Amino acid sequence: MYVLLIFSSILILCANGGLTVKCPETPSKWCETKEIAQACNVIEQCQLYIWKVQDKNDKVNLTLYYETLCPDCRKFMTTELWKAYQTIFDIVNITLVPYGNAHETYQPATQLYQYVCQHGAQECLGNVIHTCVLNYYPTIQQHMPFVYCTESSSGDVTTIASQCAEKSKMDFNKIFNCTQSKLGNQLQHIYAVQTENLQPAHKYVPWITINGQHTEEMEHEAERNLIKLICKSYKVV
Incomplete structure (x- = not known):
């Protein structure tokens, strides 16, 4: 939801080891990997709201x-x-x-x-x-x-x-x-x-x-x- 408020669902392409990673249209998938997050330009948001929360679950x-x-x-x-x-x-x-x-x-x-x-x-x-x-x-x-x-x-x-x-x-x-x-x-x-x-x-x-x-x-x-x-x-x- 926070991503929807900040970013549009425009498709973004980025190069990754010779492969092109496409930003998914579904925001729920934007934080699945760091490569996808980078393609969607949401690295900071994923780190703050998703990955840190998941890290806490490893405690x-x-x-x-x-x-x-x-x-x-x-x-x-x-x-x-x-x-x-x-x-x-x-x-x-x-x-x-x-x-x-x-x-x-x-x-x-x-x-x-x-x-x-x-x-x-x-x-x-x-x-x-x-x-x-x-x-x-x-x-x-x-x-x-x-x-x-x-x-x-x-x-x-x-x-x-x-x-x-x-x-x-x-x-x-x-x-x-x-x-x-x-x-x-x-x-x-x-x-x-x-x-x-x-x-x-x-x-x-x-x-x-x-x-x-x-x-x-x-x-x-x-x-x-x-x-x-x-x-x-x-x-x-």
């Missing part, structure tokens, strides 16, 4: 299932995950799922879900705070500094979250209001369903999947050297 997809007060989760997130985020961000998509070993029960009277967490009510609050942060600040660049800050700090969950939100330039009032709302409750339910539907079922946290797959060997390697695991998985067909 390793890392999903971390965790709970906010789990000591092993906090250690992994503030060491291996944080180092990977800082050093090889260009080759990995990081997805965070804050729920872990919690359990939910639906309450018909309130039409809300009630949560019981492994490390108590403060962890349930921490989980839903992270959930609301991920909702309002969805890019990894936005929420990862906040997550690192909270997971590397000890103390009252609300106080720490407020301080970390300020450091991360987030609106903590909006975040906290979300934790007390039906929206926050429903968002946490989505993570509960995602966690409970894992195949194989998760047995502990942190629980790591690479491109949707999990093995014990992969888990142990991630905890020892996540950067090495991601690099080994990069563009492996």
